[in-house]
Amino acid sequence: MDRLPLNSLRAFEAAARHLSLTRAAEELHLTHGAISHQVRALEALMGTALFLRRGRGVVLSEAGQHLAGTLTAAFGQIDQAMQSVRRQAAGSLTVSVLTSFAARWLVPRLERFHEAHPEIVLNLQTSRQLADLRRDGIDLAVRAGRGAYPGLDTRFLMSEDLYLVASPRLAGGLPKTLDDLRRYTLLRDSFDDWEMWCKAAGVDIKTLKFGTAIQDSAVLLDLVAGGGAIALARSVLAASDLATGRLVRLFDVQVPRVFSYWTVTLPERRDEPAISRFRAWLEAEAAAFEATALV
Known part of the structure; x- marks a missing residue:
């Protein structure tokens, strides 16, 4: 075989994947007759039937199954390679x-x-x-x-680690002891690691007062910086605010985050x-x- 019959192979692969000449024609923007012609030409070249009729539909022959699996994988690799080259060129x-x-x-x-x-x-x-x-x-x-x-x-x-943070201008002043936390509003984020921190600190979480649950951890830190609440911060996200003094750490309790x-x-x-x-x-x-x- 001097040259691969790419048009016929592409038409057969689409028809085999859909088990439908009509859907293959729609995918490749060809007519039903064109797909049928390409499949018959491939069968003549291969010397064997690739589809078998079953009622009003078709199924793959044993040879068709073998060829279809190989072609689907091959065309997938070609497509990935082309996308990769296109991305690298761009x-x-x-x-x-x-x-x-x-x-x-x-x-x-x-x-x-x-x-x-x-x-x-x-x-x-x-x-x-x-x-x-x-x-x-x-x-x-x-x-x-x-x-x-x-x-x-x-x-x-x-x-990253977890620790408490607050604004240096926290309303009511910064808490001096862990027991003082009961007097403040505490904020949660979507990950809600408070139970783990309380266990490490020896604080009964049931004695604490929680405010609004904030889905976005960056928004939570902005709210804390406003001076109205205390929050459990993630070290990766809070580092820049601690460096600028926008936030301060409270106490020495620090626990590794699960994630x-x-x-x-x-x-x-x-x-x-x-x-x-x-x-x-x-x-x-x-x-x-x-x-x-x-x-």
């Missing part, structure tokens, strides 16, 4: 991150990435919803969790240059941040 990278993580940690550092890699155009998507990398066209995502993400190439980025930060990408794309460079930069920034936090 020099763009789409990254999905939590809104709070972007606002409090990532965005203030991005200028350093642009300086190091001016050839990469970064598209940052922020959301509280979990992105589907394949469906949503996401190149890389940063997730907060336990690191169990089936079907994805996952690498640890950094962990950590991870970078995830599709396994077949992990070695793409733009993904590898951004991932390496993130890991270097995270390592520098953690080293500073330990000082």
